[in-house]
Amino acid sequence: MHIGSQYSNNTCNFTLWAPLVGEVAVHLVEPQDKVVPLEKDERGYWRGSIADIKPGSLYYYQLDGEKDAADPAAHSQPQGVHGASEVIDHDSFKWNDDKWQGVPLEEMVIYELHVGTFTEAGTFEGIIPRLADLKELGVNTIEIMPVAQFPGSRNWGYDGVFPYAVQNSYGSVDGLKKLVDACHQQGISVILDVVYNHLGPEGNYLWGYGTYFTEKYKTPWGSAINFDDSYSDGVRNYFVQNVLYWLENYHLDGLRLDAVHAIYDFGAKHILAEMAEAVTQLEQKKNRQFYLIAESDLNDPRIIRSQEVGGYGIDAQWSDDFHHALHTVLTGEKNGYYEDFGSLEQLAKIYRQGFVYTWDYSPHRHRYHGDDPKGCASSQFVVCAQNHDQVGNRMLGDRLSNLISFEALKLTAAALLLSPYIPMLFMGEEYGETAPFLYFVSHGDRDLIEAVRKGRKEEFAAFHEIDGKEAPDPQAEETFKESQLNWDKRKTGEHEKLWLFHQKLLQMRKNVPALRNLDRNQLGSSVIEPEQVLCIKRHHQNSQIVCWLNFGSEAVKITDDNKSGTWKKILDSSEETWGGTGSQMPEKLDGSSSSELMINPYSVVVYSNQ
Incomplete structure (x- = not known):
């Protein structure tokens, strides 16, 4: 059921779901x-149609003969969240990606970016010159x-209030299409982050319809979106259609x-499963693959298991455990949810299983957490x-880059x-960018601005007492500008070495x-104790690798137990090529070489037997 405005050949069809409203007009x-x-x-x-209408026309929905409201499914809001909606002709854009089939999920190397701070221009088109890099x-x-x-x-984007409209300050509809088209010309897939667990507070006119939210559940951002309460059928359609809207009209790959853990749906068919079904139908129609990737802190493999075995059929999900386990062994931080991590053995486990917590007791949560994702492919994480x-x-x-050393950054990579x-x-x-990525907004509601400022100060009150610093003002333009990337750094000193090191690792991963x-x-994967060295062995057909990662602050001796064949060193972060001080690890390992090896602190060495 298409909603919003659908323009074609000088005619626009309008559809609004508003079962509790007595009268509606365009x-x-x-x-x-x-x-x-x-x-x-x-x-x-x-529903209704208007003939002889031009793209770019501005409109509201008039409710009950008196109140004008923007279209909840507006494709464009050129005057911002409080202005009129715009009629868009999606067929007028000339695409150049007819033969594009996308990058397979298992081959993806994803690069997360924020449009406003990725370049000084802060627009979709401003990204295009950087695609070659x-x-x-x-x-x-x-x-x-x-x-x-x-x-x-200025916003991270999670305060969006028009899920179908492309941010006007970034370049609106055509700007996003130009970026996606340019990416496809370069062989780059595009995934868009979408928010289906809440809407932002300012400009959220969906509240006025009385059906889109429910008080049955609470999210960290307030009332939950209504996916299973009374009048939820139109809400479900609104978001399912949104999934298809982005994939079809903007040629996105996924x-x-x-935060799907804040999507509450206890109906027999979960909204995520319904979205996955709709995407499968689109794949059959378009004869190509699209991907849905969930962010979840539940460690619940049902999200990515097929619907045939009771799962939701989402293609992949984030594994936050990997980040937490790696971050804690690198930094030693133990505050908040990091309380559950800090052991190198946990990192070893995640290489083997995908999660650290697989129905294990979580001290931070004071309960058991997660499940074993056996049967789920590695490419689903x-x-x-x-x-x-x-x-x-x-x-x-x-x-x-502000928390750990250069050597540890290479180890991290x-x-x-x-x-x-x-x-x-x-x-x-x-390349080890040193500029912060801060929280920033540019709200127009003064009370909301002060509430956000107060919330940030309260959140970090303990830190302020210890360190004497205060949280930067999220409303200040300076906070936003501080977060912009310094692209020139990638060609200087250790920044360039780190960039080249990432490039080398990605070449190895591919070849x-x-x-x-x-x-x-x-x-x-295993841990060499007490030396704090993680050993990873991987193999496929005739190709084998062994990798030692020293997370300790001292050079340590390790024992080589690979007695078969000759192993050639293919990467050593301590070598001068990568900005290191020099390595004591041999170029080759075989049965005749010494079984005792000396590995430098915060370093990684990889050998291949192929």
């Missing part, structure tokens, strides 16, 4: 002032933080579904060392990119069969 306000009544069907959908690095997929229309011009949340939700927006999962880099991570094959059943 109020055209530009280029002419005109009111056209809509008719209601038995399911609460209001990303491709040279080895990235083949970008994941764009949410672009659904939000208030003002969607990242934000997306892992990272940093992302927008883990950086931006720190008071000062600290990246790992190896731990991520040598894993059997889909890796995701956060913009700037590849070495044991690394290219994402099957954790062909992987072994």
Whole structure:
């Protein structure tokens, strides 16, 4: 059931789901002032058509003969969240990607970026000149933080209030299409981050319809979206259609579904399963693959298991456990949810199983947590060392480059990119960007601005008492500008070495069969104690690799137990090539070499037997 405005050949069909409203009309306000009544069907959908209408026309829905409201499914809000909606002709854009089939999930190297801070221009088109840099690095997929229309011009995107409208300050409809088209010309897939668990507070006119939210459940952001209460059928259709809208009209290759643990649906068919079914039908129609990737902190494999075995059929999900386990062994931090982590053995486990908590007791939660994802493919897990949340939700927006040494940053890159999962880099991570990624907004509601400021100060009150610093003002333009990338750094000093190191790792991941094959059943991981060295062994057909990662602050001796064949060193982060001080690890290992090896602190060494 298509909703919103559907333009074709000088005619626009309008559909609004509003079962509790007594009267609805389209109020055209530009280029002419005109009111056209809509008719209601038995399911609460209001419909009507207007002929001789031009793209770019502005309109509201007039409710009960008096109140004008923007279209909840508006494709564009050129005047912002409080203005009129715009009629869009999606057929007028000339695409150049007819033969594009997308990057297979198991081959993806994802790069998460925020449109406003990725370049100084802060627009979709501003990203295009940087695509060649990303491709040279080895990235083949970008994941764009949410672009659904939000208030003002600066926001992470999770305060969006028009799920169908493209943010006007980023370049609106055609800007996003130009970016996606350019990506496909470069062989790069595009995933868009979408938010189906809440809407932002400012400009959220869906509240006025009385059906889109429920008080049965509470999310961290307030009332939950109504997926299973009375009048939920139109709400479910609204979001299912939104999934298809992005994939069809913008030629996107997939969607990242934000915080699905805050989507509450206890009906017999979960809304995620319904979305997955709709995408499967679209795949059959388009004869190509699309992907849904969920963010979830539940460690629940039902999300990615097929519907045939009782799952929801989502293609992949984030494994936050990977980040938490890696972050804690690198930094030693134990606050908040990091309380559950800190053991190198946990990191070893996640290489083997995908989660750390697989129905294990969680001290932070004071309960058992997670389940074993046996039977789920390794390519169904997306892992990272940093992302927008883990950086931006720190008071000062600290990246790992501000927390750990250069040598440890190389170790981090190896731990991520040598894993059997889909890796995701956060913009700037590849060269050790030092600019923070802070939390920023540009709300227009003064009371809301003060509430956000107060909330940030209270959240970090303990940190302020210890360190004497205060959280940056999220409303200040300076906070936003501080978060912009410094692209020039990637060609200087250690930043360039780190970029080249990431590039080398991605080349190995692509070219070495044991690394290219994402099957954790062909992987072994163990911890050498007390030396704090993680040993990973991977194999596929005739290709084998052994990798030692020293997470300790001292050089240590380890024992080589690979007695068969000759092993050639293919990567050593301590070598001067990568900005190291020099390595004591031999170029080759075989039965005649010494079984005792000396590995430098915070370093990684990889050998191949192929």
